[in-house]
Each structure stands twice: as structure tokens, then as C-alpha cells.
Amino acid sequence: MRNQAESKGSIKQPQRDIPVYAEVDVMVAGGGPAGIGAALAAARNGASVLLVEQHGYLGGMATVSQVPAFCPYTDQEKPVIRGIGFEILEDMKRRMEEEFQQTWKDRYDWVPIDSEVLKRLLDEKMADAGVRVLYHTFVGDVVHEAGTVQAAILHNKSGTQAVKAKLYVDATSDADITWHAGGQFAKGGEEGELQPGTMCFVLHNLDRSRFLAQAETSGRDLKHAIHKAKAAGELKVAREWAGISWLNAHTAGFNFGHVFGIDGSDADDLSRGAIEGRALVHHIVQWLKGAVPGFEQACLGQTGEQVGIRETRRIVGDYVVTADDFLDCRSFPDDIARNAYFIDIHMAKPTSGMTMVHLPAGQSHGIPYRAMLPVGIDNVIVAGRAISTDRATQGSTRVMPNCFAMGEAAGTAAALLAQSGRTASRRVDMEALQRQLMRQGAWIGEEAQARLKQTAP
Ligand SMILES: Cc1cc2nc3c(=O)[nH]c(=O)nc-3n(C[C@H](O)[C@H](O)[C@H](O)COP(=O)(O)OP(=O)(O)OC[C@H]3O[C@@H](n4cnc5c(N)ncnc54)[C@H](O)[C@@H]3O)c2cc1C
Structure with a gap:
């Protein structure tokens, strides 16, 4: 437990036993795009999965805060976000009225979101994949020792309970699990400035x-x-x-x-x-x-039930993706997704301006697995808005299609690890992970796909 600065002193909580609510292979905290991708991927890869969400539905910013459209899935030439994110986009379209379907057929950029359609679709997808979903539950703390999270502490109507998992995917967008586990963070700009929120x-x-x-x-x-x-x-x-x-x-x-x-x-x-x-x-x-x-x-x-939040903590991970990586369209040996969305930093003050930097059409950069691994913590994979980047790159990687892709990679990695009896996120077999992502329809870039095809086992 970490205490925020408090001016009114503190109280000592008596030691108590906390009942264990579940023991699973993978616990996913947060049901936004990253958590959705993670839970579905982990369950489809054979892991027992518990998905914990503080609200009574999935979707994250798209439903909690009514963010009205998915950012581009493409690099203006082809979809770069495929796999589970793409499946959800297309399934949502199919459930919309005929006119919507016609308008958005074969279009993957800025597709409007019907939050009620999305909520029901996601409930059904979780049920089909065998994900156990626990709504109205906040992950408020963890028990951890020597860089390993032993249990997540949940708070809900039933009281305080613990979940023991082999691996935890932290998709809370503020990296709450990592924060409680003592992770390292950056936040905002040099003067602590943050992008504004919007009540959609x-x-x-x-x-x-x-x-x-x-x-x-x-x-x-x-x-x-x-x-x-x-x-x-x-x-x-x-x-x-x-x-x-x-x-x-x-x-x-x-x-x-x-x-x-x-x-x-x-x-x-x-x-x-x-x-x-x-x-x-x-x-x-x-x-x-x-x-x-x-x-x-x-x-x-x-x-929105909550004002939409664009920026809070960024974890310090094994690799920090930088604006140079973005501008140079760099690839990494451990790429698990590609990002083509522009740097889109909203002004921190009413009087300052927007920062927007676009990549040329057809270009993207890699998101390495290492950017999802919080320094000093063994069995937590962070997916979504809080991954390890500099501030400029976070202004780009933060959007929903990317978060689906990162989540899918995190969930797949967690399932592969759990099955092989490993709980240390860094011990994943990278080639096996990338191959499995490809099999699932995810896209990790032309070069990586070609390399893996050449060396097909
Ligand atoms: C105003 C605004 C406009 C945007 N516009 C676009 C856009 O047009 N298109 C686009 O693609 N992206 C847009 N974005 C960005 C995008 O919506 C988010 O960055 C993205 O949803 C992040 O995904 P995520 O899965 O990391 O987290 P989130 O979507 O934030 O989901 C996190 C989930 O975790 C839950 N949670 C958090 N903490 C806990 C906890 N401790 N215990 C249990 N549950 C927890 C939350 O309730 C939430 O459901 C916008 C964002 C904002 C705020």
C-alpha cells in the first residue's frame, strides 16, 4: 500500500485475514480496450482468466466516458491494428443499423461507437471465450514481495477480497497495480502538465x-x-x-x-x-x-460517467519508446504491435496549442514487448495507455485501436507463460509469442512477419 501525501495524519489498519475470491492463471485489471484484448487473448489461449472492472460494463473510455469514435486502425493504406481489435470493430458494425453498415463498410478510421451496442457485444465475447467477469469491483491494492505480486486486493459490495494469479495484466490505464506494487513512473510534461480531460x-x-x-x-x-x-x-x-x-x-x-x-x-x-x-x-x-x-x-x-482522461502515469519499463522511435518508424526484435496514429497532445492550458505530428502514409513504428514490463516487477504486464513511452509518444500510442493490440499481446504472453509454468513476464518465448499473435490475425509489421515465415518451424 502506498499512501498519497496526506495532511491529516494516518490511521493504522488492524491486521486482518482477507478471503481469497479466486485463484486464476491470469487476472486482468480494467475492462477498457487493453483489458478486453488481454482477457480475450488469454482465455482463447487456454488460461483461466478473471477480468475485474470498476464499472458495470466493459469498453473503458468508449463507454465510461462516451468517447464517440475509434481512432484510425490504418496507416492510411492498410489496417495496422488487426486481431482482436479489428474483430470487435467489425462485429460492432454488423450490429448497427443498415445505413451505418453501408456508410462504414470497408472503412476502418474514425468509426463512430455506439456504446450500448459495444457493451453488450463485449459481454457476449467474454462469455464465449470463458472469461470470468467481475463488475463493480475496484482493484485497490496488492500484496507484493521482492518484485512479485502475490495477490490483488479487491473492494466491492461483498467487502474486501483477494485474487491470486500467476500473472496480472494491468490495464487500468493509470497502471494502478504497478503503482501499488512500487513501480517507477513518469507523469505529464516537464512542469507536470497533463493533457486536459473532456466530458464527451x-x-x-x-x-x-x-x-x-x-x-x-x-x-x-x-x-x-x-x-x-x-x-x-x-x-x-x-x-x-x-x-x-x-x-x-x-x-x-x-x-x-x-x-x-x-x-x-x-x-x-x-x-x-x-x-x-x-x-x-x-x-x-x-x-x-x-x-x-x-x-x-x-x-x-x-x-460520460467519468470525465474522459487522456493522460496520467506512464510506467518506466524495460524499454521507453521515444519520439525518435516514432519519427524513425523503428522496429524492435520484440515488436508485438505497430502504431501509425499521429502524436496528438491536447493543450494543457486553455491558452496553449495542440501538438500534432503525423507519420507519412504507409508508415508505422513497432511497440516492443519490453515497453509493457514495469522495471523491478516480475509478474505484471502493463497494457494500454500507461505503457512505457516518453510523453510525446504517449500522445500517439494512447488511442483505442493500439490499446486493443497491446492488450492482445499482453494476454497472449500471460497465457503462454502460465501454461509453461513460468510466472516471470521476461521469460516469455518471444518467437512463440510473435508466432501466436500472427496466427491470431494480429499484425506486427511486414519485416517481422516475413522473418517469422522464413523460419517457420
Ligand atoms: C476525451 C477523450 C477523447 C479521446 N478520443 C479518442 C478517439 O477519438 N479515438 C480513440 O481511439 N481514442 C480516443 N481517446 C483515447 C482512448 O479512449 C484511451 O486512451 C483508451 O481508451 C485507453 O485504453 P485503456 O484500455 O488503456 O484504458 P481505458 O479505456 O481508460 O480503460 C481502463 C478501464 O479500467 C478500469 N479501471 C481503472 N482503474 C481500475 C481499478 N483500479 N480497478 C478496476 N477497474 C479499473 C476503468 O473503469 C476502465 O474501464 C480519447 C480519450 C479521451 C479521454
Whole structure:
């Protein structure tokens, strides 16, 4: 247990026995894209898997915070994120209305997310794969010794319980397990600055045709309207941009507005983010109704349960992926995924700017397995937003398709290790892992795939 700085002293908790809730091969903490990829991959590879999620559904930011679209799966030429992430994207599309299916057929970039469709799809996928899911449960601590996590401590309606696993996949996005186990971290920029949060939301009762026709005939899009309203002091947002993801002709998800100064690994900040985020959404929706043709009858369907968090802790892992690796499109012998998404760092203050750096079409860099291994900890693999990168690269690797891919690799590695009786994450047979990822349909880059094919056993 690590204590955050506290001004009101501390109490001593009496020693007590904690009942063991489950003993499994692999425990996955966090049910976002990384945790989903990890749990499915581990179970499909024969491991007994417990997936623990603090909310009552899976999806992570896509459902918890209503982030309305999947970032690109492609490098603008071909999908680089394949495997489980791709399967979920395509299965979600198949469950949508006919019009959505037609619009997004053979398209893999910026596909809108229907959070309710996604939640049910993921429940079914977990059941099919044999993953045991424990909802409404927070991983609040670990018992660890000499770099090995012996148990995760869970808190829920049933009280406090322990889970013993051979390996733990930490997909909490803040690397909570690693933090409790005494891992090393970096966070934010040189002055501790963090990307802002956003309270995403869903609007119903929109008139998409009118909205699009007006923009086309006037030549003035939403950006223009935001610019004008900001200048007139009618709209208090920092950026003249709104991400709109249409689910149908009347309903869209919005990624619009920033909440600044929120550290998503701090409970007080999260509470402030929720309150400020909802107030900002109310302000934005009132403005949209009054100023944007087609949005006059807009009805707020949902805000995120939690303000969307872009950045908190990054683990210090066996390898730190850097902006040079990104820019040089480097490959590594232990690549387990590729990333082609641009560096996309949102401004930490209302007055500062965005940082965006794109790779040329067709280019990507490797994500090495070592970036998921927290220094000094043996049986924890970190997948998703918190992997070991510098700040710039985190602005790129953090998006959902990448997190699915990292999760798939972490879960596959954990299952292979558990089956071979090893619990030390560093003892994975790298070639066996890469081959298995390929068999599952994941993509680790042309060179690596060719090399492995040449030396096929
Ligand atoms: C406003 C915003 C807009 C974005 N826009 C896009 C976009 O358009 N497209 C895109 O692809 N990506 C986007 N991203 C990035 C992306 O959504 C996240 O970086 C990504 O979801 C991270 O995946 P993850 O699996 O690492 O973590 P998350 O999605 O954050 O999931 C972590 C899960 O772990 C659970 N959890 C956390 N701690 C614990 C604990 N201690 N115990 C139990 N459960 C726990 C959480 O409840 C959550 O379900 C956006 C992010 C934000 C915030």
C-alpha cells in the first residue's frame, strides 16, 4: 500500500485475514480496450482468466466516458491494428443499423461507437471465450514481495477480497497495480502538465441533413460558428474544434470542450472533472441549440460517467519508446504491435496549442514487448495507455485501436507463460509469442512477419 501525501495524519489498519475470491492463471485489471484484448487473448489461449472492472460494463473510455469514435486502425493504406481489435470493430458494425453498415463498410478510421451496442457485444465475447467477469469491483491494492505480486486486493459490495494469479495484466490505464506494487513512473510534461480531460456526450433529436446542408450551402462549418461565438464571448471553450460522430440521422456523439488541470489518478480531481465537465456540456448544448442549424431540438441523451482522461502515469519499463522511435518508424526484435496514429497532445492550458505530428502514409513504428514490463516487477504486464513511452509518444500510442493490440499481446504472453509454468513476464518465448499473435490475425509489421515465415518451424 502506498499512501498519497496526506495532511491529516494516518490511521493504522488492524491486521486482518482477507478471503481469497479466486485463484486464476491470469487476472486482468480494467475492462477498457487493453483489458478486453488481454482477457480475450488469454482465455482463447487456454488460461483461466478473471477480468475485474470498476464499472458495470466493459469498453473503458468508449463507454465510461462516451468517447464517440475509434481512432484510425490504418496507416492510411492498410489496417495496422488487426486481431482482436479489428474483430470487435467489425462485429460492432454488423450490429448497427443498415445505413451505418453501408456508410462504414470497408472503412476502418474514425468509426463512430455506439456504446450500448459495444457493451453488450463485449459481454457476449467474454462469455464465449470463458472469461470470468467481475463488475463493480475496484482493484485497490496488492500484496507484493521482492518484485512479485502475490495477490490483488479487491473492494466491492461483498467487502474486501483477494485474487491470486500467476500473472496480472494491468490495464487500468493509470497502471494502478504497478503503482501499488512500487513501480517507477513518469507523469505529464516537464512542469507536470497533463493533457486536459473532456466530458464527451450524446445528443438525440438532431437533424443531420439540415446540419450538413447548411454547412455546404454557406461554406461555413461548425468551426466557423465556434470561432464567431468564442470571439463574441458566447461560447467558453478553448479549442475551435468539435468531434462529431453520427450514429444515425438524429443521434451523434460529441468530443467537444476541455476540462483543464485534472489528474485522473487523483480522486478529488476526478470529482471536480465530473462536476465541471457536466456544467461545460450544459453550456455547450445550450449554445449548439441556439446557434447551429439542425441542432435546435437537440436533447442531451448522456454524458460520460467519468470525465474522459487522456493522460496520467506512464510506467518506466524495460524499454521507453521515444519520439525518435516514432519519427524513425523503428522496429524492435520484440515488436508485438505497430502504431501509425499521429502524436496528438491536447493543450494543457486553455491558452496553449495542440501538438500534432503525423507519420507519412504507409508508415508505422513497432511497440516492443519490453515497453509493457514495469522495471523491478516480475509478474505484471502493463497494457494500454500507461505503457512505457516518453510523453510525446504517449500522445500517439494512447488511442483505442493500439490499446486493443497491446492488450492482445499482453494476454497472449500471460497465457503462454502460465501454461509453461513460468510466472516471470521476461521469460516469455518471444518467437512463440510473435508466432501466436500472427496466427491470431494480429499484425506486427511486414519485416517481422516475413522473418517469422522464413523460419517457420
Ligand atoms: C476525451 C477523450 C477523447 C479521446 N478520443 C479518442 C478517439 O477519438 N479515438 C480513440 O481511439 N481514442 C480516443 N481517446 C483515447 C482512448 O479512449 C484511451 O486512451 C483508451 O481508451 C485507453 O485504453 P485503456 O484500455 O488503456 O484504458 P481505458 O479505456 O481508460 O480503460 C481502463 C478501464 O479500467 C478500469 N479501471 C481503472 N482503474 C481500475 C481499478 N483500479 N480497478 C478496476 N477497474 C479499473 C476503468 O473503469 C476502465 O474501464 C480519447 C480519450 C479521451 C479521454
